[in-house]
Amino acid sequence: xxxxxxxVRRRAGLRLWLSAGWLGALALAALLAPWIAPKDPLAQDxxxxxxxxxxxxxxxxxxxxxxxxxGRDVLSRILHGARVALLVALVAGTITCLxxxxxxxxxxxxxxxxxxxxxxxxxxxxxxxxxLFSILLIAVLGPGLMSIIIAIVVIDWTRFARVxxxxxxxxxxxxxxxxxxxxxxxxxxxxxxxxxxxxxPTIVVLLTLEMGIAVIVEAILSFVNLSISTDDPTWGGMxxxxxxxxxxxxxxxxxxxxxxxxxxxxxxxxxxxLKDRFDPVLR
Amino acid sequence: MSALxxxxxxxxxxxxxxxxxxxxxxxxxxEVRGLVGESGAGKSMIGKAVLGILPPSVEIxxxxxxxxxxxxxxxxxxxxxxxxxxxCALIPQDPLTALNPSHRIGxxxxxxxxxxxxxxxxAADARARELLAEVQIADPDRVLRSxxxxxxxxxxxxxxxxxxxxxxxxxxxxxEPTTALDVTVQKQILRLIAGMQARHGTAIxxxxxxxxxxxxxxxxxxxxxxxxxxxxxxxxxFFAAPxxxxxxxxxxxxxxxxxxxxxxxxxxxxxxxxxRAEVAAFDRGAPHG
Numbered sequence: 001x002x003x004x005x006x007x008v009r010r011r012a013g014l015r016l017w018l019s020a021g022w023l024g025a026l027a028l029a030a031l032l033a034p035w036i037a038p039k040d041p042l043a044q045d046x047x048x049x050x051x052x053x054x055x056x057x058x059x060x061x062x063x064x065x066x067x068x069x070x071g072r073d074v075l076s077r078i079l080h081g082a083r084v085a086l087l088v089a090l091v092a093g094t095i096t097c098l099x100x101x102x103x104x105x106x107x108x109x110x111x112x113x114x115x116x117x118x119x120x121x122x123x124x125x126x127x128x129x130x131x132l133f134s135i136l137l138i139a140v141l142g143p144g145l146m147s148i149i150i151a152i153v154v155i156d157w158t159r160f161a162r163v164x165x166x167x168x169x170x171x172x173x174x175x176x177x178x179x180x181x182x183x184x185x186x187x188x189x190x191x192x193x194x195x196x197x198x199x200x201p202t203i204v205v206l207l208t209l210e211m212g213i214a215v216i217v218e219a220i221l222s223f224v225n226l227s228i229s230t231d232d233p234t235w236g237g238m239x240x241x242x243x244x245x246x247x248x249x250x251x252x253x254x255x256x257x258x259x260x261x262x263x264x265x266x267x268x269x270x271x272x273x274l275k276d277r278f279d280p281v282l283r
Numbered sequence: 284m285s286a287l288x289x290x291x292x293x294x295x296x297x298x299x300x301x302x303x304x305x306x307x308x309x310x311x312x313x314e315v316r317g318l319v320g321e322s323g324a325g326k327s328m329i330g331k332a333v334l335g336i337l338p339p340s341v342e343i344x345x346x347x348x349x350x351x352x353x354x355x356x357x358x359x360x361x362x363x364x365x366x367x368x369x370x371c372a373l374i375p376q377d378p379l380t381a382l383n384p385s386h387r388i389g390x391x392x393x394x395x396x397x398x399x400x401x402x403x404x405x406a407a408d409a410r411a412r413e414l415l416a417e418v419q420i421a422d423p424d425r426v427l428r429s430x431x432x433x434x435x436x437x438x439x440x441x442x443x444x445x446x447x448x449x450x451x452x453x454x455x456x457x458x459e460p461t462t463a464l465d466v467t468v469q470k471q472i473l474r475l476i477a478g479m480q481a482r483h484g485t486a487i488x489x490x491x492x493x494x495x496x497x498x499x500x501x502x503x504x505x506x507x508x509x510x511x512x513x514x515x516x517x518x519x520x521f522f523a524a525p526x527x528x529x530x531x532x533x534x535x536x537x538x539x540x541x542x543x544x545x546x547x548x549x550x551x552x553x554x555x556x557x558x559r560a561e562v563a564a565f566d567r568g569a570p571h572g
Contacts, residue, residue: 111339175381176391178336179446183395184368193394197385 016273019266026263030082038062039073041080041233046071050249066251068241074255077233081256084145084227084234085263088218092152093211099153100160101203107161108168109191119165122158130155134217138226145228148221152214160206167202171195201279208271212264219260235260284351286312286454286486287333292346294328294337294510302328302341304511304565312453313484315477317497317518319533320507326490328510330456333488335367351453368399372447374457374476378439378464382431389427392446400450414445418475437468441475448479455480456488461496473499494537498522506530509562529558 029036039062048071052059059066065074107118134151141147171177172195180190215235221227222236235256242253289308295301303325310316318326331337333348335355348355350370355363375381382391392414393407402410415423418441431439440460447455457476461469477500480487489501497504497518504521506514506529514527525531532550539545 175375175377176383178334179373179375179381179443180395181336181364182334182367182371182373184364184399185395186364194383198383200385 013273013277015269016277019269019273022262022266023270026082026259027086029079030086033076033079033083037073037076037079038064039076041072041076042231044070044072050245050252052249053251065255066249068238068252069245069249072233074238074252077238078235078256078259081233081235081238082259084232085215085218085260088145088148088152089211089214089267092149092156092214092217093207095149096153096156096210096214097160097203097207100157101164101199101206103157104161104164105168105191105196105199108165109172109195110187111169111172115165118161122161122165125158128155131220134221135224135226138221143226143228148218148227151221152217156210156213159210160203163206164199164203167199168195171198201275204278205271205275208267208274212267215260215264215267284312285349286310286314286351287488288347288349289329289333290347290349292329292332292348293344294325294332294341295344297340297342301344301566302510303332304509304562305346306507306510306512307515308505308512310454310486310488312486314503315480315487315489315501317501317504318488318490318507319492319494319497319504321492321533323509324507325510326492326507327458330373330458330488330490333367333454334371334373334456335363336373368395369450370452371454371456372450372452374443374447374455374460376459376462378436378443381443382439384431386430387427388429388431388434388442392427392442392449396449410449411445414449415442417448417479418442418445420445436464437472440464440468440472444472444476444479448483448485451483452485454486454488456490458490459492461493462491476500494534506533508558511562511565513558513561527558528554 045067048060048063048067049069051063051067051071053066054061054064056066063073063075065078067073068077103118107115133155137151137154138147141150168191177190177194180194181187185193218227218234219236219239222234223240225237225240227234227236238256239253239260242249242251242256246253287308287310289306291305291307292303293301293305294303306325306329308316308329318329320326328337328341332343333350333355337343343356346356350366353366355366358366382388386394389408389411392411393402393404396402396407396410397404411427412423415426420426420438420441426434426438426442434442444460447457460476461472464472473496476487479485480500487500489497491497501518503515503517505512506521506525506527508529514521514525514530516526520526521530522534525534529550532554535548536550538547
């Protein structure tokens with residue numbers, strides 16, 4: 001039977017598979033980068049500087065997406081850059097989600113003084129300008145992968161906390177919560193068993209969005225040279241270097257940029273797709 | 284013995300006006316009592332106070348709630364929860380939000396029996412099937428495997444009623460259980476509640492603003508105005524001759540479908556003024572915190 005629901009489901013399915021496919025391929029590429037990358041991402045050869053991609057005149061075989069001004073292979077650098085990007089996305093996204101969602105759930109469901117403390121904390125936190133805050137944090141912690149992850153977690157937990165708090169508050173007012181309380185379930189038990197499953201679709205969407213944001217933040221920080229050591233390839237670092245030679249070698253800038261764009265887009269679409277799939281009311 | 288006795292129950296908004304004014308109430312075992320009044324009269328608040336689900340913005344300032352002789356308000360919170368869970372149940376107003384959309388129907392009925400009351404899983408499953416049959420659900424096994432959104436509003440209300448009776452409670456608070464349903468379903472649901480009540484002998488506190496509903500399912504009723512009980516009588520006496528002018532006006536205001544020419548008779552301003560004066564005098568004479 002072909003009704004409205006199955007239409008929605010098919011579209012959601014396509015979105016889910018396209019985004020999951022891209023992220024899966026990227027994750028595989030990141031894992032296998034040392035073996036599948038055609039060249040050493042750090043090897044410089046000034047004689048091979050600014051080679052165009054293979055389909056353009058003047059290219060060298062083996063350098064699929066061309067080389068940068070120092071003669072380093074763009075494709076290999078993108079593949080190695082994916083390792084940093086995905087590592088940051090997964091680790092920072094997950095930790096941010098755990099901390100933010102837990103605090104938001106507690107505040108929204110328990111209300112009272114717990115909510116007071118957490119909400120004030122969120123308000124104060126969000127008054128800091130995030131970019132300055134992250135640069136300041138990294139200046140204190142010193143550049144490096146760990147610092148980026150800490151900076152993302154410290155700044156972005158409020159995003160989860162606010163949304164999850166509002167959602168938990170709305171769910172907490174539902175009659176099924178009252179029924180569970182009457183039946184004798186404790187406050188935390190009610191929160192975990194009754195409220196959390198209904199907030200979970202929202203948390204999943206936020207988590208995937210956050211992973212996209214983490215990729216962007218990492219790129220921005222490497223763009224301003226605050227990420228990991230400048231020798232290791234990162235997408236942001238490549239974009240930053242490509243910027244200086246955009247008129248002579250656009251591919252140095254464009255390919256990492258497109259990869260970054262598709263990755264961030266895939267994360268957000270993955271979230272929407274998962275939500276459509278797992279929300280019991282839409283299912 | 285009384286299933287529930289309430290003495291001088293006073294509830295108010297934290298640092299705000301009183302919501303219940305020294306409410307008295309006596310509910311015999313197996314009796315159905317209607318709580319009627321206009322919106323904001325405090326009728327739901329009584330049920331919520333008994334079940335310990337008052338909103339956090341509200342506090343109990345005095346009185347006793349004796350559930351089978353034990354004052355709930357004197358029990359430590361854990362013990363109070365346990366006792367309410369073992370002897371009381373709620374039939375909520377809105378069947379659309381009263382079932383958890385994330386869980387299947389079966390576990391929503393049985394998990395509480397197993398986790399909180401210590402039933403075995405097979406016993407609880409059997410009980411759920413038996414209850415759904417009792418509320419005239421045709422295909423219990425399919426329904427137990429369904430999610431709430433797959434079922435109609437009337438079906439969900441039947442499930443909630445079944446679930447309320449699951450552990451053979453001595454007291455059920457029915458908080459406007461038919462308000463969110465359309466009229467034809469309302470009638471079936473009322474008949475169902477009345478039938479279940481008669482078979483199980485459960486005392487019910489029936490919160491409603493519909494006197495027609497009261498006349499069908501209740502034996503006694505309390506009329507509330509502004510958190511004060513203005514009349515407490517048997518349903519037969521009330522419908523024959525209400526004692527308080529306000530409840531008489533409330534009864535006269537009920538639209539009569541059999542006599543459209545009678546039109547609508549809102550409660551007259553003079554009656555409202557008189558009952559307000561009465562509430563004010565009550566506040567002066569009997570402070571309730």
